[in-house]
Amino acid sequence: MTLTNNDLRKLLEDMIYIRTFEDRLRINFAAGAIPGFVHLGIGQEAIMAGICFNLQDDDTIGASHREHGVLLCRGIGGDKLMAELYGKRTGICKGKGGSMHAGDLEKSTLGCNGILGSAQTIINGFSFAHKFRKDGKLAVTVFGDGASNRGEFHEGLNFASIWNLPTIYFICNNGYAISVPKSKQNKVDDLSARGAAYGVPGIQIDGNDIFAVLEATEEAFKRARAGGGPTLIEAKTYRWRGHFEGDPDIYRDQEEKDFWMAKCPIRRFEKYLLDHEVMTQAEIDGIWKSASDRVDGHQKFAEESPWPDRDDLLRDVYYCDEGSVQA
Amino acid sequence: MREITMAEAIREALDEEIARNPEVVVLGEDVGLFGGCFGVTAGLYEKYPNNVLDTMIAETGILGLSLGAAYAGMKPVPELMFSDFLTVCADYVVNQASKNRYMTGMQTGGQSAAMVVRCPNGAGVRAAAQHSQCMEGFVLNAPGLKIACPSTPYDAKGLLKYAIRGNDPVIFFEHKMLYGVKGPVPDPGEDYVVPFASADIKRVGTDVTVVATQAMVHKALSAAAKLEEEGISVEVVDPRSLKPLDKNTIFGSLRKTGRLVVVNEAYRTGNALNEVVTLCAEECFDALRGPVVRVTGPDTPIPFSPVLEDMWIVQESDIIKGVLKALDA
Numbered sequence: 001m002t003l004t005n006n007d008l009r010k011l012l013e014d015m016i017y018i019r020t021f022e023d024r025l026r027i028n029f030a031a032g033a034i035p036g037f038v039h040l041g042i043g044q045e046a047i048m049a050g051i052c053f054n055l056q057d058d059d060t061i062g063a064s065h066r067e068h069g070v071l072l073c074r075g076i077g078g079d080k081l082m083a084e085l086y087g088k089r090t091g092i093c094k095g096k097g098g099s100m101h102a103g104d105l106e107k108s109t110l111g112c113n114g115i116l117g118s119a120q121t122i123i124n125g126f127s128f129a130h131k132f133r134k135d136g137k138l139a140v141t142v143f144g145d146g147a148s149n150r151g152e153f154h155e156g157l158n159f160a161s162i163w164n165l166p167t168i169y170f171i172c173n174n175g176y177a178i179s180v181p182k183s184k185q186n187k188v189d190d191l192s193a194r195g196a197a198y199g200v201p202g203i204q205i206d207g208n209d210i211f212a213v214l215e216a217t218e219e220a221f222k223r224a225r226a227g228g229g230p231t232l233i234e235a236k237t238y239r240w241r242g243h244f245e246g247d248p249d250i251y252r253d254q255e256e257k258d259f260w261m262a263k264c265p266i267r268r269f270e271k272y273l274l275d276h277e278v279m280t281q282a283e284i285d286g287i288w289k290s291a292s293d294r295v296d297g298h299q300k301f302a303e304e305s306p307w308p309d310r311d312d313l314l315r316d317v318y319y320c321d322e323g324s325v326q327a
Numbered sequence: 328m329r330e331i332t333m334a335e336a337i338r339e340a341l342d343e344e345i346a347r348n349p350e351v352v353v354l355g356e357d358v359g360l361f362g363g364c365f366g367v368t369a370g371l372y373e374k375y376p377n378n379v380l381d382t383m384i385a386e387t388g389i390l391g392l393s394l395g396a397a398y399a400g401m402k403p404v405p406e407l408m409f410s411d412f413l414t415v416c417a418d419y420v421v422n423q424a425s426k427n428r429y430m431t432g433m434q435t436g437g438q439s440a441a442m443v444v445r446c447p448n449g450a451g452v453r454a455a456a457q458h459s460q461c462m463e464g465f466v467l468n469a470p471g472l473k474i475a476c477p478s479t480p481y482d483a484k485g486l487l488k489y490a491i492r493g494n495d496p497v498i499f500f501e502h503k504m505l506y507g508v509k510g511p512v513p514d515p516g517e518d519y520v521v522p523f524a525s526a527d528i529k530r531v532g533t534d535v536t537v538v539a540t541q542a543m544v545h546k547a548l549s550a551a552a553k554l555e556e557e558g559i560s561v562e563v564v565d566p567r568s569l570k571p572l573d574k575n576t577i578f579g580s581l582r583k584t585g586r587l588v589v590v591n592e593a594y595r596t597g598n599a600l601n602e603v604v605t606l607c608a609e610e611c612f613d614a615l616r617g618p619v620v621r622v623t624g625p626d627t628p629i630p631f632s633p634v635l636e637d638m639w640i641v642q643e644s645d646i647i648k649g650v651l652k653a654l655d656a
Binding site for chain 1 (some may be wrong): 350352377382383385387388390391392393394395396397398399400401403418419422423428429430431432433439441470471473493494495522523524571
């Protein structure tokens with residue numbers, strides 16, 4: 001695919017923004033400012049930025065609990081996302097969803113699903129609607145190697161195949177389902193091989209290489225838009241942090257972490273841009289500084305926002321409430 | 328007024344709503360050419376091949392797709408072949424459809440995950456423990472769902488049309504033993520809906536209030552006719568929807584009669600009508616002139632043998648006994 005220097009700059013900006021946003025979540029969670037659970041996708045930024053780069057506005061995407069970056073790339077707005085994670089009324093879901101459900105359907109971006117696997121069937125409803133309406137759009141579901149062992153993934157992929165739906169199944173294979181390594185989960189070397197069982201093309205890529213993500217999604221999206229049906233993409237990657245913040249992470253050794261951190265998708269992309277004289281180090285430093293300033297603003301917005309009140313508790317259950325909410 | 332069966336009434340509702348909104352889609356196992364396991368969708372596939380879709384045996388796939396299509400603004404009406412299969416795809420009902428509007432801060436532009444899940448319910452067809460249950464109680468506890476349980480062809484058509492035009496997820500129970508029961512229904516051209524939370528007094532009486540649902544409404548009515556011969560006047564109230572529940576009609580009846588019997592086919596513990604008893608105890612206790620009587624199935628799986636199944640199912644004689652017990656108290 002042909003990328004302009006502006007495209008490359010935007011991709012780097014997105015990846016650095018995601019890293020900076022998530023790193024702030026790490027710090028503020030540890031400080032006790034963020035309630036509940038937070039799962040960070042630090043180390044997986046190329047996947048989030050790369051997929052979103054090839055999406056059109058009305059394409060649908062639903063990601064998992066580790067992909068705050070997808071929400072940011074889809075323009076949900078860092079203020080509203082940060083406020084949601086703080087549980088504030090100004091959050092994108094009015095503080096009722098939190099990290100595990102934040103999304104914005106008006107931007108065709110679903111919240112993460114708290115039940116792993118369910119999103120892999122629900123996504124077909126969106127791709128079905130796109131196909132039914134002949135609008136040329138598609139739907140992507142991004143999930144982990146862990147969720148790929150749920151029956152719903154298999155049922156969903158079969159549905160997408162037999163109904164020839166424009167659904168892209170994108171597995172971020174970071175090697176661990178919480179603490180359980182791949183060796184205890186499945187015998188196939190590559191999860192992409194599972195596509196063959198359903199008559200779906202299965203593609204495997206290096207998820208830390210932004211160009212590989214861009215190329216694989218471009219090809220799959222093109223096929224889906226042309227009526228060619230679903231594709232299964234498996235991106236091998238690694239999460240730098242534990243499953244959730246606070247995870248003692250006793251199941252991985254430092255040597256393994258160092259190996260993967262040396263393959264940082266952002267540093268790798270920066271090196272490419274420097275080597276090819278697309279950007280200077282000063283420009284890259286500027287992007288990091290600018291991302292940090294943006295995230296400062298989001299944090300301030302979240303901290304200064306009001307908490308929801310008792311009226312919010314009882315609202316939004318039904319569209320038409322014929323007296324059915326008892327309290 | 329002409330008389331048609333409940334199966335025909337439901338089919339007419341689907342037919343008319345697809346014609347009214349081309350984004351209504353009916354999907355499920357064998358709902359296409361085969362016409363559905365109970366023949367409810369017969370002929371619809373031929374008329375609307377793009378809107379009536381056969382699926383593989385995959386309840387989680389069916390409900391997941393329906394849910395996504397509902398979020399995307401379509402109006403899916405999935406059919407589960409038996410309401411018992413709600414357990415297979417319970418996640419999409421209990422954890423997804425019921426919660427999505429709330430946990431996303433109702434971003435869907437005023438719409439919930441508004442699918443209408445049609446569920447054939449109930450015992451009596453010798454189908455044993457996993458194809459015979461009444462599952463209302465199973466879904467009643469989840470916030471954000473609406474639950475309809477019609478007893479007549481008129482109510483079934485009107486409630487289903489109301490459900491399909493609404494913006495909330497609905498679990499729509501259809502009793503298998505009522506599919507072939509006929510009743511008056513307006514001609515196809517005469518559009519009408521039956522709103523939820525509109526209980527219907529199926530028989531007016533003064534001595535005792537019997538709240539019954541689905542097949543039990545018919546048994547309660549025949550029990551009431553027999554009791555009338557004994558000089559006992561029974562009022563039969565059909566809630567028609569369990570959530571939302573029209574409690575005021577029930578309270579009004581109870582304030583008149585002072586006696587309450589609830590009749591529901593399902594298991595006794597966790598029975599959906601226990602909620603009616605609770606509401607009456609909370610808000611209408613002063614009107615009660617004696618203990619409430621529950622007439623329900625026992626807390627056992629539903630047996631296969633016709634002899635045993637008939638013992639399991641609440642019969643007219645059980646309701647008569649229940650009414651007499653309420654009056655003796």
